[in-house]
Amino acid sequence: MASANSLFDDMRSKPEVIDPPQTEDMTDIGETVNDPVQNAIKPNVAAVSSSVRELLECPVCLNAMYPPIHQCSNGHTLCSGCKPRVHNRCPTCRHELGNIRCLALEKIAASLELPCKYQSFGCAGIYPYYSKLKHEGQCSFRPYNCPYAGSECTVMGDVPYLVAHLKDDHKVDMHGGSTFNHRYVKSNPHEVENATWMLTVFSCFGQYFCLHFEAFQLGMAPVYMAFLRYMGDDGEAKNYSYSLEVGGNGRKVIWQGVPRSIRDSHRKVRDSFDGLMIQRNMALFFSGGDRKELKLRVTGRIWKEQ
Template identity: 30%
Template sequence: MSHHGSPSLATDAPVTDTGIPPSNSFLVSLFECPVCFDSALPPILQCQNGHLVCSNCHPKLEICPTCRVPLGSIRNVALEKLANAVQFPCKYTFWGCERVLAHTDIAEHQVSCEFRSYTCPFPGVSCKWIGLMNAMVPHLMDQHRIVTTQQGEDTVFFASGILRPGTFDWVMVQCCFGFNFMVILHKVDRYGDQKFYAIVQLIGTFAQAQNFVYKLELHCPRQRLTWEAIPRSLQEGIETSMMAKECLMFNKSVAKLFAKNGNLSMNVNISRW
């Protein structure tokens, strides 16, 4: 076989142990985005000189990062067709993933890849930790000492000094059904106007979160406040839910009603859907 010219895409080309033609790695390199170094997958956009930018980076740029001409929105139809003949490695290869998939399947895989890296989920703190999902709870226990832990599907979440001035977060890790859940109470204090947001997040994937329901309950004699929902997943985060008010919300006067000596107890129940 000649080593000159374009790599062959013939079906009788030699293959590796994984069934991928050895020319595949060269073809993958043709799709590399010069900004993020991930593969530019269809729709593939280019500048007028033919330099690629992936669809994630394109909206953030006005000029081509390679030749500095105005970027525009020109589609590279030929490369989009070639993408159908290429197997793309998961972008978490560095962390240990060995999966190689068609461009139509790679995005779905990367969302739930077990080697996907995550930033620290502790709210309100600019922690620079990045790691795998299974390393997250040990990180929280080691670096965020105010995090408490509870075992079982029925627990009590305790927040002390909830009426203190300033924005604050209370976090508990609840372990049940073989999973770890983060119970978070977030307080925003704007010039004495205090608002509280309570939510449960699964340290797991979106698909896994759909199997559970959590219930939060504040109670005092003759009064009860409850919220029930599917937990948010680590892949979704909690900020959007709080902004959309998709969580247990209450204000300072309600907090005073249910608190005892400035401390708040909240019942947490997690059950299978």
């Protein structure tokens, strides 16, 4: 847990100190058709498609199957990933699987077109069966992971949901405006084996940004790091820039960069050193006094690129 003496003060308010560290529903797709025969057929087509999709579900892992699809001599199928897990025995009838491919089912799968599993999040796309998985891995409507660092939070959702989640469940500090002036104080900066994680959410330009500030051990050297993440996709994050400044005793260090999308995990951003980093000796120099207490003032600004 963070030191009881750790404090990360906003000049206007006090942020939080944080301890460190399918089912897919088939929908009827198509334009409106006035032909009564066509309209009568549509429910049957949907039912057939749903049945085929059930056949394409692996009985072991329950995921959709992709070539090669294996079958036993009795016609029971399973995916290639699960075949070694069942020791080459059919999980349904226990017969030996051998190396029989279910080519008919593979061809039927190739003829299917299905909605994205993130349809409920707003994706209206329809994709061929064998392209659907790749699309879903890149779909811009797929939910985001909670950006709260150090808690192993498993909550996922769209940005408005996560903003409410951060505020209500993690009690993070919420700020309006594109500038900030924070102060980080630690009475014993030599104790950094238990990292201090802090998060503040900023609302500006109709978007949300997460400011991280933490202490951690880089090899044998304690360091302090601050960086900004954008609550949205990487393509949108590149429309913004930010600067961070820390200093004292007539000196200062300035960092300017582009906020990283929360698609990139907190750890990935931290380990890429994509932010303002200060080693302990320089941080103590900026703090002044007898170098026994850390007092860092971090100011920053977010702006939109033209």
